[in-house]
Amino acid sequence: MEEEKVILVNEADEPIGLMPKMEAHEKALLHRAFSVFVMNDKGETMLQQRAEDKYHSPLLWTNTCCSHQRDGESNIEAGKRRLMEEMGFQTELTELFSFIYKAPFDNGLTEHEYDHVMIGSYNDSPNINPEEVADWKWMYPADIKKDIAANPNEYTEWFKIIFERFYGHIMKNTPAQ
Template identity: 35%
Template sequence: MSSREQQLVELVDTVGGAVGAATVDEAHRAPGQLHRAFSVMLVDDDGRVLLQQRAAVKTRFALRWANACCGHPAPGETVTDAARRRLAEELGVTTVPLREVGVYVYQAADPATGRVEFEYDHVLVGSFTGAFAVDPAEVAAVEWVAADGLAARLSQTPDRYAPWLAGVVAAWQGSSA
């Protein structure tokens, strides 16, 4: 089991209040424990959004397309600090101002592994145009896509995408209305 699976996540109640901690591994065993997470949307100057294809070694939803970056803050770590840390680790991106645009709560079981995502997901957005230094242990591929066609792609071929992506996109688009 990877060391990332032994890191602690913050367990939360239904309104986001901290109620304890568990390892990533424990929090994602069926039926799942509600825990704090974040999802980052990166948007370029043309309004396109960055998608990443999750690496094949991921324990949850491997090789599915998702938002630019996601993860879990450690207990006591701010969501923004954790998001900046993961952007640097996964994509080599270190200078993106982020703003939180909403929270999305979801639960989804990975049919391939039986692992469960049950997350109180803080959605953050940042503007970015630059180069990436992708960590292949985290990310299989990246692609910039037009935001206006993304919802249609998600509904037409949902099994290609991480189950949280539609909610993350909706939170982002709702914030810019």
């Protein structure tokens, strides 16, 4: 099976080529990615715990799902595809914002991504893919923020970066209770 390729981009998110995913992470090259946050009607965010066999960040908690767009695939199409592959459900997604981040890992790989952050709504339990996801839970964003501060080593590096922006966005765009 051919290794999945990522879309290399410049700082304006313009495609400049394709590269095998591992090579892009080894060379820390900027590539397109997405992060999906699913929330329920109570305002909780669905988190996933990465599977134990993941090549980096195993058993760490992170957003509902994230991955890389395929060549010719829109951000929303990619988010919906990966949400089904990892969490076993579909929902409508809306793109909130995008930004560039860089997160090195202990194993020598680096996430250097032009990340498109999306949100969706769902109120049921997921049907997780055990090859991708070890566990899942609902948490209120304020509780996630507190838990990241208290237990930073239990969360993926990229989630800690992305969550700060996501939290700021939802706090700014949520009417006062």
